[in-house]
Amino acid sequence: MRGLARHVADLVRPRQLEAVFVRSPHPAARIGGIDAAAALALPGVAAVLTADDLPHTPLLDSVRIDGLLKTPQPALAGGLVAVAAGGAAAGGAAAGEGLAAGVVRFVGEPVALVLASTRAAAEDAAELVAVDWQPTPFVLEPGAARAPGAPLVHEHVPGNLLFAQAKSYGDPDGAFAAADLVIEQPLIGNRYLAAPLEGRGCLAEPAGDGLTVWASTMGPHLLRRRLAQTTGIAEQLLRVIAPDVGGAFGLKIPAAPEEIAVALAARAVGRPVRWVEGRREQLVAAPHAKDQRIALSLAVSGSGELLGVRATLTGNAGAYSFNSASALIEPYLGAGLLPGPYRIEHVGAEIFSVLTHTSPMSPYRGVGWTQPHTARELALDRAARALGIDPAELRRRNLVTSFPHRSATGMEYDSGSYVESLESAVGLVDASDAPHFAQGEPRSAQDAPASARDAPHFAQAAPRLDPPAPGIRRGVGVTSYVEPAGWGSDGALQSEWSFASHDSVRLQVDPTGGVVAAIGTPSQGQGHATTLAQVVADELGVRVEDVALIADDTNATPVSTAGTRASRVATVIGGALALAARRLRARLLEVAAAVLEAEAAGRGDAPAPGDAGPRGGALSLIDGLVHGGARELTLRELAEAAHFDPALRARLPEPDLLVTQFHDPPATYSNGAIAAVVDVDLGTGGVTVRQLAVVEDCGTVLNPTVVDGQAAGAVVQGLGGALLEDVDYGADGRPRGDSFGSYLLPRITDVPELAIAHHSSPSPLTVNGVKGMGESGAIAAPAAIACAVAAALAADGFTVDRLPLTPARVVEGLTRAAAPANAAAAPASAARAAAAPPPPEPLQ
């Protein structure tokens, strides 16, 4: 706020070198040689390192799933010709060793690292590194990559197929045979990415036999483990510090090849080395996200019962399957959530993960779920239109209503407000000028379900919109979602994903009465310092300002298995802190009782009545003061006594104010609904989101302001994915969305004022009923918006089969729908449906 935060780009260490990567301009090429002479001749350049100068250290995919082929990614794709490096090189791998030596597999893959005294010198030098590129055939699309004769991204992966699996739950064949209506919904999901305002980056400094690494990361412990695994430095000699981090959203979970290279470079030259990712560098070369090709079918009965869903989910894995995240995350996790919040008992999924010559995959908010959710919801809306049922009503008929509910794919939905949330969301938008919304009139607060009536924003009801102008089509989309929000071993099992998500925390009262909570999950803007300190303060009985949260330094915090990700912090860390605080509170009250006893004995008084039972039983700790004894005790007095009073140690065998707490929470599921109203301009193809309503149910809310902020942020990222954001590889294999001028993040003018409301269905399973949250908007907002556009243009024969819905795509789709040759062939999608769409209005 005052400009005092410090990020990696703001750190300076003595004799620090700036690192700039030389990256491939080709999607596929052999490297004939690398000549760094001209680069090394520039003033200020200390070294140019290639794969030959660094130990061969590939990153591996840590996900263990049968049948998943591994394609390790090297920190630097190898050069075949050794080059003179200004600094001492650590024992390099022999030329040609390792899977990637001499070959690059995507535009942006790093091949050399220039180290110089300034960033400008390093960038100048990087332009002078001459690489003998020998371009080879490449393939960008998963479909083309699986075709016979396609160029192989890795020789050992036939057909570029990393993974293939068919899953079946219930009897999908039977369900489809019994269906009155089958909707086929294809969806080309766009490739987009987290694009936090602060890019990736790290600073590695030799420290004794180890390294201290400052990194813009979501998981300092995760990075430390990867560095130990790849560099061979013992983990205890590595210290990773996450300074202030300017957003992350999943991108900063995986250890990056660049981070490994920088760590190795610092070792090689014996000086601090810093890398600060540039924006172009990030958009082109950082791992991307989403990018599924989906063919989904929905089996529906004549009365609108969802009988079954089948989907082929093909993930574009990019060029490598590596570490932490895996190329598989998108289609694999997507399959598990195919039934979503509905009672769909029969599910079939075919999962493919396919290599292409594009940047690898990273997790990004709503990992795996976003695009299958969008496809399912688009299909649902088309079913509703075909059956003449209001789309909200169709959902209402199929939503889960009793708990616990075991989904077809094995997830145990523990509690929720599925129907209520949907109704609230619909009530928060003005659907009166949109076709296909039977109820039309916005609901008043009096009509709202009881549980929503108290929601702070609900009473406002929906502001009315002016009717659309001529040439503008209005549409409403509404979608319900469920979000796995607890993880832990249980949640991982239910998602069939080998994801360790337990953690320990440490809570200590220091000798002057301050409370220090040490956790391994730093914040990148999610407000941990606020919410988690509040959990500790509430459970412990101290003032929130007396609690300090430490999360940024592996040397000061307990190991975190997974870091800040997967909406796990509230349940895993929040739960652990609550349990730790309860134990510490009991310990403090024991100390208080002992102090009071000693004082009473000193005065010759009889023991206070409450002290007769278990120690401290009659005492209470409120706002840092112990009440209920002969006098009030402050936290500071307790801390001083516990640490320094010899008599107390005689009375209490372990007057220790330190608690560590392990926690592996049970699985829990958040839910909610999103509604969107859009205006589509037939004359330009422009889509304007007029209203967006989010209803969130994450059980017990730790901090409403933080929850609203997370919900809003996620929804707007979803809006970007639906309408604007696209990496968009061109035919030359280069991303066209390569700067913030061509990769379009939503601006403030693209976002309406959101209506946010809450329901609260506390989890019966988790500590205090808390559920994780923060991803739902990224999962479901694209569906709400895509459904709204599809609804607006349904009468024009337009169908959504690709995202984002850019103006050019909208116009192209409208043109295609209007072309007489295609008009006859258009309704191939609704196989057995015979619902006649209303005649299109004349174009104004």
Next chain:
Amino acid sequence: MMLPITLTVDGARTTVEVEPRETLADVLRDRLGVYGVRVACGEGHCGACTIQLDGATARACTLLAVQADGGAIRTVEGMAPTGAPLHPLQAAFVAEHALQCGFCTAGMLMSAEELLRERPQASDDEIRAGLAGNLCRCTGYQGIVRAVRRARDEANEGEAR
């Protein structure tokens, strides 16, 4: 080629030798340690590095330091020096949860300050248009609009009294 330039940064006058290619952001950060100026895209698209030069917002990443020679620069660090109470806009940002990771905040504040200085009665649409050059990836902009509105209303109430 190094050129001496004189800048007044948050009230302090200083002379530095710079290369012509150094942007104002480069000089503020790397030579003067004003890290409150953050660079997020480096090409003038995102507004994170917005500062004020002689009272008007500019993007420090697309302004050569030599172009600012002789100018008075205001950054977020000068809005409320350490120890001083927050500027009303900063206080409104805190009150309305207008930041999460905070990387865009300095630029947002600079733009919002100019906006309210020029249009004390700015409408919601004018607030949005005035801040459209500043990207935020965390908040969905909801708290930011509320914060600027709050600062506007508080200033106007202050006027009325």
Next chain:
Amino acid sequence: MTLPPFEYARPHALDEAAALLATDGARALAGGQSLVPALAARQPGGPRPRLLVDLARLPGLDTIALDPDGRLRIGALVRQRAAERSPLVARHAPLLAQALAQVGHPSTRNRGTVVGSLAHAEPAAEVPAVAVALGGVAVIAGPAGARRELPVTDLLQGPQRLALDPGELIAELLLDPLVPGERQAWLEFAPRRFDLPLVGVAARVVPGREPRLTLAGVAPTPMSVTQHPAEGCDMTLLEGLDPHRTRIARTLTRRALEACGR
């Protein structure tokens, strides 16, 4: 993220600037809002000037004035923000003020100049189209005090291409003033508001005359068209253009004429 190296000069007289600009690899720097980002991108094929000639200290070029013959005279150093708020522009060239309000953002308009945007010669940009629509004439200064006038339609040769000789720079832009009864409108469409538009339309409607429309983004340089009874304007010129831009051009043309009361 850093700029490639170059030299820098800050002349105090037009002659001196012209002489510097006549040297190899020299480029004029005004507000820098197009040039500096292009330098920062360090893209292959991007600009790599040897010398930037900063025009900022040239005297007398930072004013907007009305000529005795009624033309609006905009100096090369007039910032977009100054023109956007100028009462003279509001009265005599409201089209320019309207269009400028959609050029980038306050923080870029505070630095960027009107003439700099013209000289950038971006096919879809606002200022070149408005300059064409308003019968713009560039006053060009050259070495040794040379001065000539060139219609903007002749100045603009294609994307980022101007009919300027080495050592020449645009010193001023002259624009036709509003005539009595005239209405002007600028409309544009971009996938994201405030971005460079895909298509922009300038409309001038004078009672008793054919409406004059100038389109940005449909050709390498701004294209003027006249009204067509059925279409609003003669769109046969748009044949062969990508259908999306054509559609936008038709739509904006209709709306621009409506905005002018047609």
